[in-house]
Amino acid sequence: MAFSSYGKAIVFSTSDFYGNKVTLTEKTWKGHVAPKHVEMVGLENEVERALQDPDEILPSAQFPDVFGFTYYSAALGAYVLGTGTMPTFTVTAAGVPTNVAQMRVVVQYDDPNIALGNTVGKVNTAYPVTFGKNPNFGTAIYKKKK
Amino acid sequence: MTFSYDDDADVLYVTFKEGARRTYVENDQGDVLLLDPQSGEIVGCTILFFLRRAREGPINIPEIGVVPFNQIAGDLLNERKHQSRSH
Numbered sequence: 001m002a003f004s005s006y007g008k009a010i011v012f013s014t015s016d017f018y019g020n021k022v023t024l025t026e027k028t029w030k031g032h033v034a035p036k037h038v039e040m041v042g043l044e045n046e047v048e049r050a051l052q053d054p055d056e057i058l059p060s061a062q063f064p065d066v067f068g069f070t071y072y073s074a075a076l077g078a079y080v081l082g083t084g085t086m087p088t089f090t091v092t093a094a095g096v097p098t099n100v101a102q103m104r105v106v107v108q109y110d111d112p113n114i115a116l117g118n119t120v121g122k123v124n125t126a127y128p129v130t131f132g133k134n135p136n137f138g139t140a141i142y143k144k145k146k
Numbered sequence: 147m148t149f150s151y152d153d154d155a156d157v158l159y160v161t162f163k164e165g166a167r168r169t170y171v172e173n174d175q176g177d178v179l180l181l182d183p184q185s186g187e188i189v190g191c192t193i194l195f196f197l198r199r200a201r202e203g204p205i206n207i208p209e210i211g212v213v214p215f216n217q218i219a220g221d222l223l224n225e226r227k228h229q230s231r232s233h
Contacts, residue, residue: 032152036159062176124155
């Protein structure tokens with residue numbers, strides 16, 4: 001298994017919804033997320049937007065310092081569904097959910113008290129999510145008013 | 147089966163089958179399963195906080211059967227030790 005060598009270059013460093021500084025490294029994005037979660041290619045700006053203006057923020061069910069930022073992305077919807085509009089939830093005959101147009105951005109922070117806005121975090125991964133499925137995460141600590 | 151480990155993020159990406167279109171489903175253990183939407187076959191798996199979890203106990207992902215995760219975790223930890231010694 002080879003370790004990639006992107007050094008310390010970053011894709012972005014931004015303030016999340018609470019004002020914490022969150023960084024996405026090139027190593028994580030170009031070396032892993034984009035090649036392995038190909039639906040995310042070209043959506044770096046959407047990932048940044050997900051951190052700044054998420055639809056919801058969910059605490060990890062496993063680790064107190066980890067949070068999932070959920071974001072409805074029209075760009076992702078356009079890619080995955082060919083429409084860019086919010087779909088209704090369906091499954092295939094094989095029982096696989098198919099309608100995925102939200103993204104989940106997983107962030108690990110130095111301090112779990114993220115609502116204070118004075119910690120730092122890094123993006124661990126990002127991927128499209130299926131509606132109605134989020135067993136990895138607990139009850140939302142923030143939900144955007146529609 | 148191929149593996150790709152992001153040591154900055156502690157995420158292990160497992161690929162069983164390359165494919166253009168996948169559906170992502172989160173399982174109860176905190177992993178992300180990549181499924182072929184037509185067949186339902188699992189074509190990949192993204193394991194978050196891989197070594198952090200491996201240190202707490204054996205990693206077992208029932209949906210994908212027998213994969214030597216503990217061996218992989220051991221190899222990664224040895225690789226890290228080797229790298230830190232050489233720096």
